[in-house]
Amino acid sequence: MSASGQSANPGGAESPARPTRTAAVIPAAGRGVRLGPGAPKALRPLSGTPMLVHAVRAMARSRSVTLVVVVAPPDGADEVRRLLDAYPLTGNTDVVVVPGGETRQESVRRGLAAVPEDVAIVLVHDAARPLVPVDTVDAVVAAVREGAPAVVPALPLADTVKQVEPRTGDRAGEPEPVVGTPERARLRAVQTPQGFDRATLVAAHEKIVLEGDGATDDAGMVERLGAEVVVVPGHEEAFKVTRPLDLVLAEAVLARRRATDGF
Numbered sequence: 001m002s003a004s005g006q007s008a009n010p011g012g013a014e015s016p017a018r019p020t021r022t023a024a025v026i027p028a029a030g031r032g033v034r035l036g037p038g039a040p041k042a043l044r045p046l047s048g049t050p051m052l053v054h055a056v057r058a059m060a061r062s063r064s065v066t067l068v069v070v071v072a073p074p075d076g077a078d079e080v081r082r083l084l085d086a087y088p089l090t091g092n093t094d095v096v097v098v099p100g101g102e103t104r105q106e107s108v109r110r111g112l113a114a115v116p117e118d119v120a121i122v123l124v125h126d127a128a129r130p131l132v133p134v135d136t137v138d139a140v141v142a143a144v145r146e147g148a149p150a151v152v153p154a155l156p157l158a159d160t161v162k163q164v165e166p167r168t169g170d171r172a173g174e175p176e177p178v179v180g181t182p183e184r185a186r187l188r189a190v191q192t193p194q195g196f197d198r199a200t201l202v203a204a205h206e207k208i209v210l211e212g213d214g215a216t217d218d219a220g221m222v223e224r225l226g227a228e229v230v231v232v233p234g235h236e237e238a239f240k241v242t243r244p245l246d247l248v249l250a251e252a253v254l255a256r257r258r259a260t261d262g263f
């Protein structure tokens, strides 16, 4: 992997009139508290290979993506650089590493600042979603290329969702009153990579920082900008490794891929 951030293929796989150089920002600076004690989540092995390496490969597998910006833990950029150097990519995708921040939002903002000006399309992809199939990545990129300023892959929900009034303070731990049941058919569980027209994503992050606000996903910031966000079909294998059981599922998916696809 080159540390230059410059690509031999600046236009990506195709050369349409509209500029489409595409980069992926991978926030990987989280601690993984919900996964339990151990190394930072992105560095934990899945089938012997760090989760982050799976995520970088998932982005590089898309022919559109010519640059990956990995956002490392704040004090861990050198270690992450060395780790990635030990797993060179086979194609022409460059990988740069920058230090992250205290929140996912801040980490993405720092990664975005490292994306060169000539990049027109930016994907933001959690290191914690290492198994996203390339077809999902390509579908997101295609929708941005076709003109959508913000695109999210998402799936319908399997569970009914209740809105509750959370208990806090002295009442924490008591049963929570239900205040509503949103119509499930209109809900979607949102995944990554989320894809953006670069200028829209930059403006969304600037606005949210100025307003001192926060959001749990990047498309949510674009919504607050008033720009259109659209959904394309997500994939079950793009699930987020969050809790210990997710590691079991990830290992099972990889074992099945090895048996059926040979990788």
Ligand SMILES: Nc1ccn([C@@H]2O[C@H](COP(=O)(O)OP(=O)(O)OP(=O)(O)O)[C@@H](O)[C@H]2O)c(=O)n1
Binding pocket: 026, 027, 028, 029, 030, 031, 032, 033, 034, 035, 041, 042, 071, 100, 101, 102, 103, 104, 105, 107, 108, 125, 126, 127, 128, 129, 240, 241, 242
């Ligand atoms: N300060 C942070 C926090 C999160 N992330 C990244 O954002 C993605 C999604 O976050 P999540 O799954 O919630 O990861 P963690 O914050 O590590 O998990 P937890 O909340 O359990 O600690 C992950 O790839 C994570 O590394 C990041 O780059 N910088």
Ligand SMILES: C[C@](O)(CO)[C@H](O)COP(=O)(O)O
Binding pocket: 104, 126, 189, 190, 191, 192, 216, 217, 218, 240
């Ligand atoms: C971006 C995200 O993965 C979309 O589902 C999600 O919002 C990240 O949330 P987390 O609480 O940081 O895991």
